[in-house]
Amino acid sequence: MKKKIVLGVIGADCHAVGNKVLDFALTEAGFEVVNIGVLSSQEDFINAAIETDASAIIVSSLYGHGEIDCRGLREKCEEAGLKDILLYAGGNLVVGKQDWEPVRKRFQEMGFDRVYPPGTPPEVDIEHLKEDLKI
């Protein structure tokens, strides 16, 4: 059976191109993609994950507010009963060109399993998903 993945762009972020490309790439790679699109709230991600019984949530944030928008997502997942669901985040997560390590750390402390710097190609994501989901 295909693994289900919730995909979306969080917050007030309207960047749609990467989202469409990721959808295409993940689908090609054999996942069942539940794409909630841009401008999605934490609740939208969680509801989609519950409804579809997804194995992972992939959060994109391009526009710079990712840090504010992603806070508390892990906790809300737990509350909603999504125990140990995989959480990935990528895009242009913070405002400006910042050293990557501290950014990665901040997001991991927020509870993301994997965090990706700007311009990470979908292949990397797919490889890690396969690894983490043991496919």
Place this chain on the structure above:
Amino acid sequence: MKKKIVLGVIGADCHAVGNKVLDFALTEAGFEVVNIGVLSSQEDFINAAIETDASAIIVSSLYGHGEIDCRGLREKCEEAGLKDILLYAGGNLVVGKQDWEPVRKRFQEMGFDRVYPPGTPPEVDIEHLKEDLKI
């Protein structure tokens, strides 16, 4: 009476454009310019200064070997009896983009009265000449 200035480009350096422009600007500013042109040796500078009884020697070096080419010029001037003749140097004096202060220091230690970083316009030169020659 017009002050005489020896102008030239030292060493194996063939950069002629700045030399021609400097000649034009110094002449316009009221100096009598003795332009020995490019590819001039230390001896060429000294001979011209002696022959014309010049008040200053302006050494250009653009091509990067200025440091090697200028060494000993002050001493040779002294030996030739050109006591206290003004020595200026400018152009692109050293190889590469280097911190300016150490370069200036090295050239002043060689006995240059004034040393100029890349791109110094002729006006600066002229002002200083007038100051130093009390015109």
Place this chain on the structure above:
Amino acid sequence: MELKNKKWTEEEFLKMRKEVLTQWPTGKDVDFKEATDYIKALPEHKNFAKKLRKASQEGITLAQPRAGVALVDEHIKLLSYLEKEGGADLLPNTIDSYTRQNRYHECEVGIKESVKENRSMLNGFPAVNHGVKNCRRVVESVNLPLQARHGTPDSRLLSEIIHAGGWTSNEGGGISYNIPYAKSVSLEKTILDWQYCDRLAGMYEEMGVEINREPFGPLTGTLVPPSISNVVAIVEGLLAAEQGVKNITLGYGQCGNLVQDVAAIRALVEQAGEYFKFYGYNIELTTVFHQWMGGFPADESKAFGVISWGAATAALAGATKVIVKTPHEAVGIPTMEANAQGIKATKQTLNLLKGQRLPMSKELEAEIQLIKAETKCILDKVFEIGKGDLSVGAVKAFQTGIMDIPFAPSNYNAGKILPARDNNGAVRFLEFGNIPMSQEIKDFNRQLLEERANLEGRKVGFQMVVDDIYAVGKGTLVGRPEHK
């Protein structure tokens, strides 16, 4: 209110205004009469419309960056730096994304966090939260005209505040600030809301205050065929004109093929001019060329190549201004220094090219004709379907996919068209969806893409589109298959 392409009555406007100015506490500081006096008292060189007029007369291209941070003092520092060190000709105030969604409470959080963290936690300047007085502080602290640049579907309050704040230009439009920027906001609503913004600009004009309006040309910034963006530009230009706007800058985002880009700007000026004239509007028309708006290379030297080529094209096209990218584009909001670097590379290029234009040629002529023909196919249908009312026509056109913007996030966009580059890098239609083009045009577009497919030894298809999306970021214009 029913959507119609008709100048709002004073009554309609004032009724709406009451509501608008209470959307956030800072709204109460807007006093229209006092604001017109304020703007009139500003020195001429701070008026956007006047500066554009002068540039247009002199035939030069002005450079404008994007820039905005959360806090007022920091923002002023940023703009002053771009003016002095960067040599910008026009200044922006890029508005943050929460403001764009009218989430002023979240802006407050962002402002507080920015103070606390001592770095901007917002991706722009929250003008509504800062209010009229602070907008004026900005205009008084710089020596150039100011514009608000955003992406706000409902920008009524924002527009009131920025104009009262002395900013004499406003970017946006009912289509261009909806379809690329929103997901579930109806087009009917955004066109109405932007009629409000246009009417506001029109009222300033009627009081003798020149206000420039600029529909957002590049849309999704990603492989938008010129005819698609020119249609939107002309529609928004006409809608603005009806509300009394007099000074309009129509925009276009660089595609990358020189001939196509120059043709797009020329076609836009000529065709928009014809439409304005036909419908009886007396408009002062200028143009803005956006340096490549899609994915950038992360390497800064490569980014400089992209930036400079955009500047060169803008000059050769004779655009009135160019919007400048920065060497940080691929990674994040630029530092003040990186932003100035982008402007400097741009200005150097513009200056080298001052007065130079791409001469007319067979190829340029043909491309202009093609873009105009494509544009007309769509516009004819929009007028037809709206039964003569352009605003209604636009709404219906998006419903039916007669107008359709590639890669747009909006649910109100059909999303059926697909663009791809031909062998010379010009953007063509791979899928037309419901875009009503003549068969001849369809065949021509197809033929060009088939030629590319042949050269690449593959089929015309979505992989080509994906490759083209990545291409500039990876250092080329056309996304060729890796091993070929």
Place this chain on the structure above:
Amino acid sequence: MELKNKKWTEEEFLKMRKEVLTQWPTGKDVDFKEATDYIKALPEHKNFAKKLRKASQEGITLAQPRAGVALVDEHIKLLSYLEKEGGADLLPNTIDSYTRQNRYHECEVGIKESVKENRSMLNGFPAVNHGVKNCRRVVESVNLPLQARHGTPDSRLLSEIIHAGGWTSNEGGGISYNIPYAKSVSLEKTILDWQYCDRLAGMYEEMGVEINREPFGPLTGTLVPPSISNVVAIVEGLLAAEQGVKNITLGYGQCGNLVQDVAAIRALVEQAGEYFKFYGYNIELTTVFHQWMGGFPADESKAFGVISWGAATAALAGATKVIVKTPHEAVGIPTMEANAQGIKATKQTLNLLKGQRLPMSKELEAEIQLIKAETKCILDKVFEIGKGDLSVGAVKAFQTGIMDIPFAPSNYNAGKILPARDNNGAVRFLEFGNIPMSQEIKDFNRQLLEERANLEGRKVGFQMVVDDIYAVGKGTLVGRPEHK
């Protein structure tokens, strides 16, 4: 030996060679036969001529930096970096200025000082001092073809060593490496010495080893009118062809006006081709476009603008390769990083423009015709004055100012012509000196400059020239008076 444009006999050559190879101890390591075997054994992708041929067939423009430091290991490190990080397509070995003056003793000093100071005290790679073996170490350490780039009036020994060292291209020529680079070396001597270098390349060709030769196009790099440099290029091309050179790259330094620059390259290819054909030489002709060779802006972002615009022009002109400047240009020999940055901005621009050409237009056609007509006026006279012998003609032409290069340091150059830009930035003749142009051409040049003078409210004169010399460094193309 008497100067004649005639292929040297084997006897003449071998006699001279004996002398040449003893000019410095490293000369004795040159073994022609062994060298041909060595080059033949090198992989194809390290042959300069072959790589140019491929690029020419594919219609792409290659990027080549300038680079050279005093010590072999450092030099290899530098070139490898430019290859890998920079993405260079062709590699140079810029030779230091002492070698260029055959002052090998001073090179020794420079090499020792460089070891001591742990930084390069020479402005290039002293190939003669390092000898054949070290040149081979370089070629074996990189994956691209190598060329010597210098400015050496007498480059006979250098040429022997670099070719035996496996470098398959040599830049220079009897005029282009004398007049801009020397003060008191007679043209007769340099033409003879370069006949030697050309004959050497010809002998390699006869042994089945392809060697590329590239006359130095930009001359003094400063406002050189295209016809002046095209004349030199064609003359040196013909002189090389006579000595048996088969693979020639003719060059041109960017002036800055797009139409003029593209016209210059097209005129050069067409006209040189006609001359080669007329005189019965079968030459494989390619072109090199030099990014702006005059004074650069010190600001690195601005330098990127200049670099990228040069790259764009090279692509639009369809040049086979482009010589790349760096963001450090105004200040000093670039670091390895700055050098790579210049290449990256260049390659990004070239890739965006791949396949794009400036379409033919009335303006381009007219400019091509003008350049060709000017070039022909001079060349006709050169042949006439040489009584059919081109080498003799060239010497006499310089004596009489029929050929004349602006701002050149050589005593053998009349130095009577002055160039200045017209209102569009194209370089025109302000003073013709003794350049034999038709009255029509003279009047046309004058008219264009008068137009500029009118616009600027001043007289045509030397101040205009000075302003133009500084202009690009100060951020513009045309040197307008400050207050206007």
